[in-house]
Amino acid sequence: MGGDFAPTETVAGAVMAREELGIEVVLVGDETVIKRELASQKASGFEIIDAPEVIAMGEEGAWAAKAHPRSSLMMGAEYVREGNGQALVSAGNTGAAMAASFLSWGRIRRIKRPAIAVVLPPLDTPKILIDAGANAESRPEHLKQFALMGAAYYRIITGKKDVRVGLLNIGSEEGKGNELTRESYPLLRSERKINFVGNVEGRDITNPDVDVIVTDGFTGNIVLKTIEGTASFITGLILRALGEMDKEKLVPVLPALVKVKDQLDYEEAGGALLLGVRGVCVIAHGGSKARAIKSAIRVAAEAVRGDLPGKIEKLLVKG
Amino acid sequence: MGGDFAPTETVAGAVMAREELGIEVVLVGDETVIKRELASQKASGFEIIDAPEVIAMGEEGAWAAKAHPRSSLMMGAEYVREGNGQALVSAGNTGAAMAASFLSWGRIRRIKRPAIAVVLPPLDTPKILIDAGANAESRPEHLKQFALMGAAYYRIITGKKDVRVGLLNIGSEEGKGNELTRESYPLLRSERKINFVGNVEGRDITNPDVDVIVTDGFTGNIVLKTIEGTASFITGLILRALGEMDKEKLVPVLPALVKVKDQLDYEEAGGALLLGVRGVCVIAHGGSKARAIKSAIRVAAEAVRGDLPGKIEKLLVKG
Numbered sequence: 001m002g003g004d005f006a007p008t009e010t011v012a013g014a015v016m017a018r019e020e021l022g023i024e025v026v027l028v029g030d031e032t033v034i035k036r037e038l039a040s041q042k043a044s045g046f047e048i049i050d051a052p053e054v055i056a057m058g059e060e061g062a063w064a065a066k067a068h069p070r071s072s073l074m075m076g077a078e079y080v081r082e083g084n085g086q087a088l089v090s091a092g093n094t095g096a097a098m099a100a101s102f103l104s105w106g107r108i109r110r111i112k113r114p115a116i117a118v119v120l121p122p123l124d125t126p127k128i129l130i131d132a133g134a135n136a137e138s139r140p141e142h143l144k145q146f147a148l149m150g151a152a153y154y155r156i157i158t159g160k161k162d163v164r165v166g167l168l169n170i171g172s173e174e175g176k177g178n179e180l181t182r183e184s185y186p187l188l189r190s191e192r193k194i195n196f197v198g199n200v201e202g203r204d205i206t207n208p209d210v211d212v213i214v215t216d217g218f219t220g221n222i223v224l225k226t227i228e229g230t231a232s233f234i235t236g237l238i239l240r241a242l243g244e245m246d247k248e249k250l251v252p253v254l255p256a257l258v259k260v261k262d263q264l265d266y267e268e269a270g271g272a273l274l275l276g277v278r279g280v281c282v283i284a285h286g287g288s289k290a291r292a293i294k295s296a297i298r299v300a301a302e303a304v305r306g307d308l309p310g311k312i313e314k315l316l317v318k319g
Numbered sequence: 320m321g322g323d324f325a326p327t328e329t330v331a332g333a334v335m336a337r338e339e340l341g342i343e344v345v346l347v348g349d350e351t352v353i354k355r356e357l358a359s360q361k362a363s364g365f366e367i368i369d370a371p372e373v374i375a376m377g378e379e380g381a382w383a384a385k386a387h388p389r390s391s392l393m394m395g396a397e398y399v400r401e402g403n404g405q406a407l408v409s410a411g412n413t414g415a416a417m418a419a420s421f422l423s424w425g426r427i428r429r430i431k432r433p434a435i436a437v438v439l440p441p442l443d444t445p446k447i448l449i450d451a452g453a454n455a456e457s458r459p460e461h462l463k464q465f466a467l468m469g470a471a472y473y474r475i476i477t478g479k480k481d482v483r484v485g486l487l488n489i490g491s492e493e494g495k496g497n498e499l500t501r502e503s504y505p506l507l508r509s510e511r512k513i514n515f516v517g518n519v520e521g522r523d524i525t526n527p528d529v530d531v532i533v534t535d536g537f538t539g540n541i542v543l544k545t546i547e548g549t550a551s552f553i554t555g556l557i558l559r560a561l562g563e564m565d566k567e568k569l570v571p572v573l574p575a576l577v578k579v580k581d582q583l584d585y586e587e588a589g590g591a592l593l594l595g596v597r598g599v600c601v602i603a604h605g606g607s608k609a610r611a612i613k614s615a616i617r618v619a620a621e622a623v624r625g626d627l628p629g630k631i632e633k634l635l636v637k638g
Contacts, residue, residue: 170455178455178456181537201540202541202544206555216497217489218538219541221489221520222541226545227521229521229525230524230549241575241576256561260560263556
């Protein structure tokens with residue numbers, strides 16, 4: 001029920017995921033609405049969990065999840081906790097999705113703070129940003145755990161063993177930055193389970209020499225939205241410049257420009273993973289259409305198959 | 320002497336500023352090197368201040384400025400302090416340029432922390448980001464002063480009276496964010512000298528409904544470099560996609576793409592202004608070529624003509 005285009009696009013994405021990826025999807029939400037939507041899309045055979053309550057986009061997440069135990073988010077998380085499902089995917093209220101997962105599943109042992117990991121649009125290889133917004137305030141020990149979780153996730157999606165972790169900062173030398181980054185640097189350097197490559201800067205979001213970029217959730221959220229804003233700004237500039245041209249001159253270059261647009265498209269990226277909880281929760285962009293929902297379901301399935309929560313627990317607990 | 324392409328591009332930029340903008344430029348640096356450079360560019364008639372010491376890009380700014388009183392930055396700042404020049408422009412070490420201005424000129428009365436203001440590349444109207452990196456750590460009262468200084472600067476460059484100021488945050492509602500932004504929000508709202516429009520997010524760097532975006536220097540520096548990284552990433556995607564095409568299909572769209580490239584070019588933006596010191600200091604990008612240096616000199620001249628330090632003092636002191 002969550003997201004700007006629910007239930008139409010959400011249901012359509014579930015149908016795509018089942019048909020194209022062979023993933024079984026259970027729909028959680030207002031049963032009447034979902035049935036009507038399935039009928040109008042001529043789809044059938046989906047299990048539906050009726051969840052009569054709704055959490056709005058503006059509600060404070062933790063409060064809303066507790067106040068609405070029969071919301072689609074809480075009922076979906078409970079369904080997973082009971083072992084009926086393996087992952088929760090939502091395009092709804094991010095804070096509420098975090099709270100529902102956390103309340104229902106609990107944290108992985110020794111994890112102090114769950115964090116959101118996003119895969120940045122890749123030029124050649126993917127790169128992960130963590131925390132992209134789960135925690136407005138973080139401490140150095142949290143950043144160390146974000147680094148370990150991010151590296152485990154990166155290994156699962158790429159197969160790479162020697163994952164390189166960088167600390168997002170305002171200069172490359174040790175000693176640069178604010179109190180948080182200055183104190184996190186030695187902690188990260190002395191953590192033998194990661195390959196810490198030192199500080200990285202804002203422009204390193206495209207640097208092939210780092211795989212996982214660690215930051216606090218405040219900075220990470222702003223970086224993510226700045227990337228989005230810059231990309232739409234540049235797209236706007238290009239559209240305006242091309243719009244002033246003769247249409248026939250444009251035709252030959254359209255395939256190349258469409259390709260770039262697709263590479264920039266968050267609909268292919270598939271949403272953010274909440275790491276540190278005892279289960280798989282994927283938070284899709286609020287503006288997700290069917291293809292983005294399908295991608296988010298794919299990301300969830302990959303995390304389940306790779307046993308991401310188990311791998312993170314092993315890294316953190318057994319080392 | 321500062322920047323990746325000094326002295327060739329720095330001197331060439333000074334020549335361009337004099338010829339194209341009619342601004343008198345004094346060159347501060349190693350006299351022998353500058354004279355040789357002027358000769359090879361067939362330029363003459365520049366006043367030269369011999370500054371035998373050099374501050375490297377990696378040096379800690381405040382320390383370096385104090386340790387090198389005969390560096391081009393310190394001698395340039397002193398030349399301005401003595402009333403011989405009206406502004407300092409440098410593409411060298413940012414921290415050292417800040418320290419040189421601060422040590423030589425002092426702060427404007429009541430200003431607690433100078434801050435760096437940059438003009439973001441505009442789609443329709445310019446937008447200012449402040450602080451873009453002068454302070455790694457900030458307090459709410461600093462952010463309030465950044466807002467006042469940013470609004471004064473915006474008014475000078477655009478003539479706009481009712482400048483709209485937003486607080487960079489991770490959500491639009493009051494109460495969102497980290498400790499700094501939560502405490503800054505009511506301070507900004509109650510400041511009657513600015514038109515505070517509330518929280519803005521990372522993607523609002525292109526939102527036409529806000530003119531000045533206020534943030535701490537850590538976040539601001541990362542936002543600025545993220546914009547730079549994203550722009551070069553997208554440019555890379557476009558070049559790669561077009562590189563795979565027949566060259567003749569490309570020719571008709573080249574003018575439009577070159578136009579976009581020019582709009583994204585920081586060489587036109589002209590560098591960042593250090594606000595809060597008793598003088599005009601423009602910090603150009605370290606990778607500045609001649610055109611960027613010329614733009615930085617233009618920005619400095621505009622700030623001098625608009626009496627930016629005087630206007631800021633008036634706003635802060637007299638109200």
